Amino acid sequence: MQSAIQPGCTQLSSCKRRFLAYNMLGSISSCESDGFSHVEVDFHDTSRGLRVPSMTDYFGFTMAAMNDKGSIFANPQKGEKNPSTLLYRPFNSWTNNSEWSMRFPVEEEVKAVAIGNGWAAAATSLRFLRVYSEAGLQTFVLSLSGPVVALAGHEHQLAVVIHASNPLASGDQMLEFLALDMRKKRQTQAGRLPLSPGATLTWLGFSEAGCLSTYDSEGVLRVYSSEFNGCWVPLFRASEERKGTDVNFWMVGLNSTQVFCVVCKAPSVEPQVLPKPVLGIFSTSVPVIHSDLGADDLENAYLRGILQLTQAHTKAVEAAVAGCDDEDEEESLLKMEVEVDRCLLRLIAAACKGDKLAKALELSTQLSLQKSLEGAIKVVNAMRLPSLAERLSLILEERITRERLEAGANRHKGDLVSSYMASPVTTHAPFPRGPKTQGQQSQPNYSPVADAHIQVPDRAAELASSPVDINSTAHPFKPALSKAHKRVTADAMEPDLKVPLEVGNTGDDPLTNLSKKSMAPSGVVNAYGKLKPSNPFAKPVIAPMRHDTEGSEKSDSILLSLKKIQHGAIDVQVQRKASSTPVK
Known part of the structure; x- marks a missing residue:
């Protein structure tokens, strides 16, 4: 079985120097x-402009990992007096004693370490994966199903490679x-992690875009893709770049189009610390077979463009789900689609030049932009291929029709949502309760839960025949409050009934003149002065409300009905004079 490795770490050379970590950011x-x-x-x-002071190592560290915020070190066990030690060292901290x-x-012995944004991890010989915070808090410990081979970290991602079983007879x-x-x-x-036949894992890491990547001893670089529910795509082979020379490639990192390696002369497989190694830049390439198209x-x-576009789409979907849409990412996606087209x-x-019309038609169906398909029709017409141009025109018409149907369906869906949001629904009428003021009777046994939901009745006929005061500014779902209620502050209310007080410009407060008779145990008076029966299936009865005013006769008034208009800018308060007998 392959022993554990640390990406970017080298063995001790004859000059007693070694790299503990080497990546695209720097080296230790x-x-x-x-x-x-x-x-x-x-x-x-x-x-x-950031210079990290040197450090004296008394533990004998043999592995390390670094990012732009700090570094993590570890050493193997050397007897009982020198156990394995894990050390975290930040590059820039607000406090002095931050290590x-x-x-x-x-x-227990540390076998591999990794670091990311706000966390550090260490895999041990007991098959434990120990996770620590940036300040040294032990946040999690989990068990691995096999001996660890390598760890790698990038931002919030941690990659772990372990042995699934013993090697096969073929090695x-x-x-x-x-x-x-x-x-x-x-x-x-x-x-399962793919490797070349008889090869071992020599490097594990992430690309600049955050894609998990591996490199084996046969010189094959693979990148993880989300296609086919997860697969590994080979993007680089050292055998194609050697060109007959006897050299080895030591992997450092990669981005979307380039691979960065240190070229070592054979038989060396690792670079020396001095002189400083020089990075070699190579282009990514998928191993394609020579076709008759040439x-x-x-x-x-x-x-390669399809692979990059798939990875970018996956990240865009994840960002959209997290609610972090970015216009720059959309522009980059559009540029990628243009390059692929x-x-x-x-x-x-x-294909048209080689008289491969079926292949040209199949390639045309892969175009993602409408302008690209129109350009393909122009290319085909310039080459005087009318049959192919006719088929491409049919494909263009079908795509335009489908896009129009999808746009109409989305617009219809948006109209349905808008109409649903604007339609009158069940309203919630809070009953503000404050200290008993002068002229206001006590209201025992009042339960706001029993009067939480009030259905607004649809009585268009009565609204049409009833006098309407269009100058009133009272809120349609809350009765006008008296001067006594105006003096009630929000601090005097109960926490579950704190609501802003809205005051109308006409009428007295109907809540302060409710008679004790209306508060009979057979029902509960709600915010509109209606008597809510105890039977939930009984028809609600409108109770009379009397207003006592100085210098005028006593008259009865009834709040007939309230309705919220769909297009919603008009508030209506209906008033009606009633006879001395209660209206049932």
Whole structure:
């Protein structure tokens, strides 16, 4: 079985120097002298202005990982007096004493480490994966199903590779991988890790876009893709770049179009610390077979463009679900689609030139933009292929019709949602309760829960025949409040009934003049002065309300009905004079 590796770490050279970590950001090197080591951190971009002071290593660290915020170190166990130690060192902190360390028991040894945004992880010989926060808090401990092979971190992602079983008789390693989201604490990817026949894993990491990648001893770089519910796509082979020279490629990192390696002269497979290694830049390429079309480069570019577009779409969907839409990402997606369509147009022209009309038609169906399809029709007409041009015109018409139908369906759906939101529904009429004022009778046994939902009746006929006061500004769903209620502040209300008080400009408060008779135990008086019977299936009865005013005769008034108008800008208060007998 393959032993555990640390990506970007090298073995101790004859000059007693080694790389503890080397990635696209910088490097951590160690130099032994007089029984202890001297650790230095260097960044490739010297314009960052951040200089990390060197550190004296008394533990004998053999592995490390770094990002733009800090670094994590670990050393193997060397007897009972020198156990395995984990050390975190931030590059820039608001406090002086921000480093922390963990000493492991004698029976447990650190095999691999990784670091990300706000977390650090260590895999041990007891098949434990220990996760720590940036301040040193032990946040999680989980068990691995096999011996660890490698760890890698990127932002909130952690990749773990373990042994699934013993190697096969042919020498093939049986490895599995896990991809964990440390922020949401969930597993995002898992499965068997592919390797070349008889090869071992030599590097594990993430691209600049956050795509999980691996590199084996046979020089094959693979990138994880979400297509087919998860698969590995080969994007680089060192055998095609050697060109007969006896060199080895030491993987450092990659982006969407380029691979960064250190070219080592054989038999060396790792770079030396001094002089500083120089990165070699190579283009990504999918291993395509030579076809009769003679456009291998175009097919390779098309496959790489499709892979990048799929990865970008996956991230855009995740961002949309999280509510983090970005216009720059949409523009980059459009640029990728344009590049893929441009490559397809060249392939269509090459197929028409080689009299491969069926292939040209199939390539035309892969175009994503309408303008690209119109351009394909122009190319075909210029080559005087009317039959193919006619078929492409039919495809264009079908696409235009489908887009119009989809746009109409989306517009109809939006109209339905708007009408539903504007339609009158069950309203909630809060009953503000405050201290008893002068002229206001006590209201015992009042339950706001029993009067929480009030259905607004549809009585259009009565509204049409009733006098309407259009000058009134009273809220249609709350009765006008008296001066006594105006003096009630929100602090005097109960917490579950705190609502802003809205006051009308006409009429007295009908709530302050409710008679004790209307508060009979047979029903509850709601905010509209209606007597709500105890039987939920009984028809509601409108109770009379009397207004006592100085210098005028006593008269009865009834709040007939309230209705919220759909287009919603007019508030109506209906008043009606009634006889001395109650209206039932």
